[in-house]
C-alpha cells in the first residue's frame with residue numbers, strides 16, 4: 018500500500034527543485050542516497066549533493082534520494098503502512114541495488130535505524146537476505162568511528178569518497194557473485210571497510226583486547242583522501258527554497274585546516290590541508306552565479322585561502338554577493354569585511370572557543386584577548402550585527418575562572434563597542450554560541466574524558482546568569498544530554514550498537530535504552546583513556562600516526578597542568 022498523500026508531497030518537493038536528476042532505470046545500477054535527517058537538513062549538506070551528482074554522472078547508474086520523513090509524514094508512513102520510497106521515482110527502497118547513507122553527525126545514527134525499519138529492511142546486516150540491497154555508509158561521522166554502526170551496515174567507505182566511488186562501482190559492475198564474495202572484493206579497495214571480516218575481542222575490564230582480521234584483510238584500513246583536489250570541483254548543483262542556504266550556491270574552497278587546534282576533527286581527519294586553485298574557484302563561482310546571486314564559500318579554513326580577497330572581489334565584480342561561514346580572528350581585515358558589507362551581509366561569526374588565553378593555549382588556538390577585541394571591533398565598525406562567537410565548555414583543565422572569562426571577554430567587547438558607537442542608534446548583538454566539548458576520535462584529545470553532564474549544566478548556568486542583565490548579549494547552547502549521547506556514539510565500540518537497537522525499539526527513549534542495556538555508557542563517555550589503550554577506531558589509518566597525536570596530547574596536558582601516567 019502506498020499513501021497517495023506521501024507521493025503527492027514528494028512531487029511537490031520535486032516541483033520546487035532545480036537540478037534534480039531523473040533517469041530511466043533499465044539495466045542501470047540503482048542507488049538510493051539517504052540522508053538520515055530531514056530533507057531541509059540533508060539538502061543543506063554540500064557533501065550529500067556532491068555524491069548525488071557524482072553518482073548520476075555515470076551513465077549506467079541511477080541515483081535517487083531519500084530522507085528522514087518530517088514528523089507528520091512519519092505518522093502517515095506508519096498509519097498507511099507505506100514502505101519508505103525514494104523522492105525521484107517513488108520506488109521502494111528495497112528495490113534498489115545499493116542503499117548509501119551519508120552520515121555527518123552521530124546524533125543521526127538512530128535515524129538510520131528508523132529509515133531501515135520504514136523501508137522494511139531488516140536492521141541487522143546478518144539478518145538481511147542475499148537478494149536485498151547492500152547497505153553502505155560514508156560521511157565524516159562514519160570515518161571518524163563507524164564501530165557503533167557495524168551491526169547495521171554491510172560496508173563503509175572511510176574518508177573522502179570521490180575516487181573510491183569509482184572503484185566500488187567497478188566492482189558492482191563486474192560482479193555476478195553472491196553477497197559474501199562481493200564484499201570480499203570490495204574489501205580490497207582502499208578505504209572500504211567490511212566489519213564482518215574484523216573481529217573484536219574484549220579484555221576483562223571491558224576495554225578492547227585485540228582486533229583480529231580474516232585472512233587477506235588489511236589490518237589497517239586507510240581512509241581515502243583526494244591528493245589533487247582540483248580534480249573534483251565541488252559546488253551546489255541542486256537548488257530548492259527549502260534549505261538552510263536558500264538563494265545561495267555553495268562552493269567548496271579547501272579541505273582540512275593547517276592550524277592544528279587539538280580538539281578539531283575537521284583538521285585532523287581531513288589532513289593534509291588542500292586549497293583549490295583560484296582559476297577553478299573563479300570558474301565554479303561564475304557557473305554558480307548563473308543559478309543564484311549569492312555564493313557561500315565553504316571549507317574549515319576559508320580564512321587560510323591565500324586568494325580569498327581576489328576571489329571575493331571577482332564574485333562582486335560579476336554582480337554576485339558572497340558569504341563566508343566563519344572567519345579566523347586574525348584574518349579579519351577591512352578589505353575583506355568591505356566585501357561582506359557590499360554583499361549585504363548582516364552578521365559574521367568568529368570562533369575563539371575558550372574565554373581565557375590560558376585555555377586557548379591548551380587548545381592551541383592562541384589568540385590574545387586583544388586580537389579578539391580588535392577583530393570584533395572591525396566587524397562592528399563595518400555595521401555587521403549580530404556577531405556570533407563560538408565557545409566550548411567542558412574543556413580539559415577548565416575552571417570556573419575560565420568559564421567566567423567568556424563573560425568578561427564578552428563584556429569587554431560590549432564595553433568597547435558601546436564606546437566606539439556612542440552616537441549610533443542602531444543596536445548590535447553578540448550571540449554566544451556555547452557548546453559542550455565532545456572529545457573526538459583521531460584528534461589529540463581522543464584520550465580526554467567528556468565533562469560530567471551536571472558540571473556542564475552548572476557552567477552553562479554561570480554563563481546564562483552572567484549575561485542576563487546585558488542587553489547586547491545573547492546566548493544559545495546545545496543541551497548537555499545530547500552532547501553526552503554524541504560522546505557515546507562517537508567514542509563507542511561495536512557493543513554500543515545494542516544501545517542503538519534498544520533506543521530504536523523504545524522509539525527514541527534513550528533513558529530507557531540506557532537503563533535496560535547491560536552496558537555502562539559512562540565507561541565510554543567519562544573515562545580518561547590510558548595512553549596504551551586500543552581505541553575502537555584504531556584499525557583506521559586516519560593519516561596521522563597515533564604516536565604523533567599522543568605527543569600533542571601530552572604537550573596539551575602539560576600546558577594544562579594535568580599529570581598523565583606514562
Ligand code: SF4
Pocket residue numbers: 274275276277278281283284317318382
Ligand atoms: S578549529 Fe578552526 S582554525 Fe582550528 S584547526 Fe579547526 S578549522 Fe582550523
